[in-house]
Amino acid sequence: MPSRLIVSRELADLFRLLAHADRLRLIEDLRGGEKDVTGIAQSLDLPATRVSQHLALLRAQRLVEERRDGRNHFYRLAHPHLAAWVLDALPFIDIRQRLEDADHIDTARALWSVADRNPH
Amino acid sequence: MPSRLIVSRELADLFRLLAHADRLRLIEDLRGGEKDVTGIAQSLDLPATRVSQHLALLRAQRLVEERRDGRNHFYRLAHPHLAAWVLDALPFIDIRQRLEDADHIDTARALWSVADRNPH
DNA sequence: CCAATGTCTGCAAAAGTTCGCAGGCGTGCA
DNA sequence: TGCACGCCTGCGAACTTTTGCAGACATTGG
Numbered sequence: 424m425p426s427r428l429i430v431s432r433e434l435a436d437l438f439r440l441l442a443h444a445d446r447l448r449l450i451e452d453l454r455g456g457e458k459d460v461t462g463i464a465q466s467l468d469l470p471a472t473r474v475s476q477h478l479a480l481l482r483a484q485r486l487v488e489e490r491r492d493g494r495n496h497f498y499r500l501a502h503p504h505l506a507a508w509v510l511d512a513l514p515f516i517d518i519r520q521r522l523e524d525a526d527h528i529d530t531a532r533a534l535w536s537v538a539d540r541n542p543h
Numbered sequence: 544m545p546s547r548l549i550v551s552r553e554l555a556d557l558f559r560l561l562a563h564a565d566r567l568r569l570i571e572d573l574r575g576g577e578k579d580v581t582g583i584a585q586s587l588d589l590p591a592t593r594v595s596q597h598l599a600l601l602r603a604q605r606l607v608e609e610r611r612d613g614r615n616h617f618y619r620l621a622h623p624h625l626a627a628w629v630l631d632a633l634p635f636i637d638i639r640q641r642l643e644d645a646d647h648i649d650t651a652r653a654l655w656s657v658a659d660r661n662p663h
Numbered sequence: 664c665c666a667a668t669g670t671c672t673g674c675a676a677a678a679g680t681t682c683g684c685a686g687g688c689g690t691g692c693a
Numbered sequence: 694t695g696c697a698c699g700c701c702t703g704c705g706a707a708c709t710t711t712t713g714c715a716g717a718c719a720t721t722g723g
Contacts, residue, residue: 427655431564431571433636434629438567442559443681444551451551460700473682475701485637494690494699502635509554511631515622516553517605535547563711580670593712595670614669614720 440484445469446477447509450486451535454506457490457499510535560604565589566597567629570606571655574626577610577619630655 441447448467452458460478464471478498481487486505490497500506510532561567568587572578580598584591598618601607606625610617620626630652 427568428564430633430636430655431567434567434632435562435564437632437636438558439562439680442555442562444548444555447551447554447558448547470683471700472684475699476682479701486635491689496700505635508628508631508635511628512554512557513550515606515625515628516557530546535550559710581668590713591670592714596672596712599671611719616670 436484440480440486441509443477445473446481449474449477449481450500450506450509453487453498453500454503457497459495459497461495463498556604560600560606561629563597565593566601569594569597569601570620570626570629573607573618573620574623577617579615579617581615583618 441450445467449463452463452466458466460471460474463478464474467474478487482489482498485501487498488501490499513532561570565587569583572583572586578586580591580594583598584594587594598607602609602618605621607618608621610619633652
């Protein structure tokens with residue numbers, strides 16, 4: 424029964440792709456809709472080259488899709504539900520370290536949620 | 544607004560912990576309830592030392608809890624819902640490579656689900 | 664007490680990831 | 694055509710993770 428092994432490897436690849444704070448922020452940033460590389464770089468405060476490198480990884484596993492318009496490359500989530508699923512992981516993080524109790528998870532979720540689409 | 548950065552780092556740590564095929568299999572293996580190290584090692588077909596190393600990582604981030612009985616250490620999921628959440632990621636894996644279409648996701652999910660608690 | 668068993672930890676080599684930088688490619692504007 | 698812009702890729706250095714192995718520790722049975 425090798426399917427299990429195959430599936431676990433596929434899932435591990437996905438988790439590895441998500442195992443980087445900047446890529447997670449990027450995914451949350453795309454929740455509002457498509458955005459070009461420079462726009463993402465500005466809102467995450469990262470060099471555009473690095474954003475492009477992250478996007479190349481996400482693209483390789485079809486987590487984002489690209490649309491070109493002139494010299495700009497616009498990216499969007501291939502699965503819009505992905506961002507919500509990522510936030511569903513909040514209950515599993517070890518809250519002892521930096522957050523005090525379960526209420527703060529809600530605070531964090533709120534902070535990161537739809538309402539908050541201003542500069543930063 | 545640094546909370547966002549903090550949360551994304553916490554989430555990235557969690558994803559990094561899950562970004563290993565054997566640890567994912569381990570988590571799925573514990574879905575059925577607690578199990579000792581040797582038992583896990585047998586059902587995953589891995590050396591017990593390695594299982595212990597993986598468990599040490601999962602323990603450090605409070606994803607599993609330990610109960611000792613004599614010389615055996617029994618482990619269980621700290622959040623039983625974790626295993627289900629992991630499987631919710633199946634729609635996001637890139638299915639072109641080894642699986643043909645969406646039906647196979649269901650097959651994979653079924654293969655890995657509750658019914659399947661026989662040897663392997 | 665001694666030996667066997669089940670598990671844990673430390674270490675170092677191998678493998679993998681991240682990051683900055685240099686240079687390349689395509690597009691648009693003067 | 695030439696230049697600036699937006700983005701992409703390749704490369705090497707620094708860092709992190711994985712793995713097997715050797716040895717340690719605690720518990721149990723003889």
